[in-house]
Amino acid sequence: MSRKPVVLITGANGEVGHGLIHALADSGRYDIVALDLRELDSAIAPRCVDTVVGDILDENLLGRLATEYEISTIFHLAALLSTRAEYNPEQAHRVNVEGTLSLLRMAVEEGRSRGTWVKFLFPSSIAAYGLPDLETKRQAGRVAEHEWNTPTTMYGCNKLYCESLGRYYSQHYRRLAPQSAPGGVDFRCVRFPGLISAFTVPSGGTSDYLPEMIHAAARGEAYPCFVREDTRITFMAMPDAIRALLGLMEAPADALTSRVYNVGAFSPTAGEFAEHVQRAFPGAEIRFAPDAPRQGIVDSWPEDVDDGRARHDWGHEPEYDLERALAEYLVPNIRKRYGCSKEGEVCMGE
Ligand code: AKB
DSSP: OOOEEEEEEETTTSHHHHHHHHHHHHHTOOOEEEEESSOOOTTTGGGSSEEEEOOTTOHHHHHHHHHHEEEEEEEEOOOOOHHHHHHOHHHHHIIIIIHHHHHHHHHHHHHHHHTSEEEEEEEEEGGGOOOSSHHHHHHHOEEOTTSOOOOOSHHHHHHHHHHHHHHHHHHTTTTTSSSOOSOEEEEEEEEEOEEEOSSOOOOSOSTTHHHHHHHHHHHTOOEEESSOTTOBOOEEEHHHHHHHHHHHHHSOGGGOSOSEEEOOOBOOBHHHHHHHHHHHSTTOOEEEOOOHHHHHHHHTSOSEEOOHHHHHHHOOOOSOOHHHIIIIIIHHHHHHHTTOOSTTOOOOOO
16 A cells, blocks of 8 residues: 655644644645644644544554554644643643654654654744743843753743754664664754734743733733733744744755754733734723733743844744734734724724
């Protein structure tokens, strides 16, 4: 039986999965198999050759997929985000670490059995950093990949460790075995900042305050922001995040000097972003009601990242700075989504 080469996307129903499936399908070059715990959103399901409802922790399911398909690339997006992970750290470890381990093993075996390299795209996060206090955070400014690798959340610990697992499975897997077969897994990772999409609202993360704020304003709902007005971390508009994943996937292996790359775009404070939102949706009710534990998480994440390595090695270049993201992507699409027709109109309900 000849198997079909496919791109496997785990956690396909999430925010990144939506944008990624559209981009890969639009290119017309890839057959997509989507895996998620929940049935795939009907907006993206028709764009995939197969949609599978199941758990990445189910080894039999992964075995079945590897038998049925020739998997050339994996985008492993399934994860429990930082806030959710703090409520159930052991479950987060199972999903975020053991799930990644199973997929890396599947990829390395798939690659070695065919004598090829299976690309493994992994979204890591600014949660992999952990700055001890605000003074240090302010002084640190733009942090490079090797700095402040002392995460304070379960999610951050999971991401940082999975970066190491990816390096191990790509370069050193079973290094003492008598003969290593050619091929294996080619792990490539972007450390994402907070992401903001016009089409989906995140859940379970701690950078969620920015997207929640603008979506609430468009719905005409008051928003109590769970961080202080002066809170600053780095963000990126979803189309740039998708471009980053695709850019790294397509980069020639010999251009890459690392397996882990920072990517960033803009770093407004929560207060600055609120001012933009109020200009776009006059009357939007935003107040600051910091939640100390979640504030502590965001305070440990960097204000900005040094993404020079990504720019140099594979041409990472975000198209959206804050002003452009708001004017050309977020505000028009969010207005349309919630049915606001006129500029400045606050809309009620979805
Ligand atoms: C989260 O808030 O957990 C994520 C992230 C910063 O990786 N959005």
